[in-house]
Amino acid sequence: MFKRLTTWIMIGLVLGIGSGYVANAWFPESSAGFAEVASLLPTVFLRLIKMIIAPLVFSTLVVGIAKMGDIATVGRVGGKALAWFIGASLISLTLGLILVQLFEPGKVMQLPIPEADAASGVEAGALSLSTFISHTVPTSIIDAMARNEILQIVVFSLFFGTAMAALGERNKILIDVIDVVAHIMLKVTGYVMLFAPLAVFGALANTVAKEGLGIIRVYGVFVGEFYFALLVLWIVLMIMGGLVIGPRVVQLIRRVREPVILAFSTASSEAAYPKTLEELERFGCSNRVASFVLPVGYSFNLDGSMMYCTFAVMFIAQVYGIELTFAQQIVMLAILMLTSKGIAGVPRASLVVIAATLPQFNIPEAGMLLLLAVDHFLDMGRSATNVIGNSIATAVVSKWEGELQPADANGQPLPAASESRVS
Secondary structure (H helix, E strand, O other): OOOOHHHHHHHHHHHHHHHHHHHHHHOHHHHHHHHHHHOHHHHHHHHHHHHHHHHHHHHHHHHHHHHHOOHHHHHHHHHHHHHHHHHHHHHHHHHHHHHHHHHOHHHHOOOOOOOOOOOOOOOHHHOOHHHHHHOOOOOOHHHHHHOOOHHHHHHHHHHHHHHHHHOHHHHHHHHHHHHHHHHHHHHHHHHHHOOHHHHHHHHHHHHHHHHOOHHHHHOHHHHHHHHHHHHHHHHHHHHHHHHHHOOHHHHHHHHOHHHHHHHHHHOOOHHHHHHHHHHHHHHOEOHHHHHHHHHHHHHHOOHHHHHHHHHHHHHHHHHOOOOOOHHHHHHHHHHHHHHOOOOOOOOOHHHHHHHHHHHHHOOOHHHHHHHHOOHHHHHHHHHHHHHHHHHHHHHHHHHHOOOEOOEOOOOOEOOOOOOOOOO
16 A cells, blocks of 8 residues: 555655745745645644554553563663663764864855844743653643643553553453554554645645745755755764664665655654554564654654754854854753753754753854744754654664564565564
């Protein structure tokens, strides 16, 4: 069913850019109306994705934890995942810091500087310890699911799954029921994904019709250099993954190309979650490990967003001619490392983190205005990178746990006794 989905997504991407350009350049008086209509397609698709995220995360994560058998196993797998997440985040932040100083896009761009007291429209105050706790600890699992608070769902699922595992044989019936729910949600995911090409078309048509292709030319230096930095990060992550899983890391990237394209086109890594989970199991990752590591990674392992944070902060500093000392840069890395964790529920999370970081180094918040014009295009790249980073992390932890199926000569996973929900 899905063999040609990637092709249709690419067709939707090209047609979306083309139709948006035609509307913007040839029919400017109608472009706003066209953009508004086109935006309905990704809106419907993302609402459908949000509809399945909560039950999918809950059912797969609970079954995965319950099948691990005991709290020691959960702690072991969680510890390995956390170790990888921290390492990958540090590399992403550091690489972004190094490359932005090498390229110096802020010094190359001759753009007007906004007034120092101009407002950016991004509330830095939204990021605080109390906000972090409210997005982490649920007061009601029903409320968390209703608002799609991924991290809260993960926390509740950890407690629920661990309690199920502690019951031993008494939990078998409930595990089977929740496992069936997981199967059903994966089937629903398949139906929802058929709408993806139309969503991709609408997302790109809407953006280009409103902004035009000129927005890319104006900010071409910054956008181009950031995408080159993301490419370098992909290579580094693949090398890191290859050290653990070997040459199969290339096959893994091929496996997840569809969710990567989907995340890129819709500028939403969340939209790619269901398909990513399915492809990881097809690749040979144990479903109990994948169902645990992937949703946690969506809150704690956003490699593309990490790189963007350092890249953007230093870019704004360069635009204003502000030099940060080596010590200040190290402090900035530490701040971003801490403030960026567990904010999956905060809208425009990367921008919120950046807005909260700028005042710490006396960088005018008005510099955020320089990012907002092209943030959608930048978000496309970092969303795709988040999918790559979490896919590699899941495969690595599966390998460390001895639950990554061996591959045949063609790189395909061999039949094994490990449970998989896909065939």
